[in-house]
Amino acid sequence: xxxxxxxxxxxxxxxxxxxxxxxxxxxxxxxxxxxxxxxxxxxxxxxxxxxxxxxxxxxxxxxxxxxxxxxxxxxxxxxxxxxxxxxxxxxxxxxxxxxxxxxxxxxxxxxxxxxxxxxxxxxxxxxxxxxxxxxxxxxxxxx
Numbered sequence: 001x002x003x004x005x006x007x008x009x010x011x012x013x014x015x016x017x018x019x020x021x022x023x024x025x026x027x028x029x030x031x032x033x034x035x036x037x038x039x040x041x042x043x044x045x046x047x048x049x050x051x052x053x054x055x056x057x058x059x060x061x062x063x064x065x066x067x068x069x070x071x072x073x074x075x076x077x078x079x080x081x082x083x084x085x086x087x088x089x090x091x092x093x094x095x096x097x098x099x100x101x102x103x104x105x106x107x108x109x110x111x112x113x114x115x116x117x118x119x120x121x122x123x124x125x126x127x128x129x130x131x132x133x134x135x136x137x138x139x140x141x142x143x
Contacts, residue, residue: 011076014071016072017070018070020059026072029072030044031044033076043076050084050115050116054134064090080137081135084135085132088130089129091129093130094121117136118135119134
């Protein structure tokens with residue numbers, strides 16, 4: 001079970017293990033964060049997909065010891081923009097790549113690039129590694 005911390009009503013953080021089940025745990029955390037908030041359900045479809053992709057990348061591609069945890073942060077701004085951050089201890093920059101039709105993987109960042117209103121990465125201040133972030137806005141047609 002992830003360790004959850006809620007600094008403010010519009011923010012939630014949690015620590016997840018580097019494990020194949022962590023994307024599911026991240027989706028559950030996002031759902032429990034958003035559903036009590038006004039209009040939070042509008043962000044769930046894209047938000048769940050994007051947090052899954054970012055956590056999956058941290059689990060599969062971060063070159064760190066297995067016992068290193070992944071830190072996840074959700075923040076909902078007053079304009080209903082959801083910021084998702086996934087921190088890992090690997091300094092390697094994420095890179096978009098083109099997957100062939102035969103590839104069974106390799107499209108995660110492309111999905112983030114296409115579905116998020118913005119995305120990027122930053123080195124972690126005062127620490128080892130980086131965080132990858134994205135912004136999700138409600139679909140105007142759903143509002």
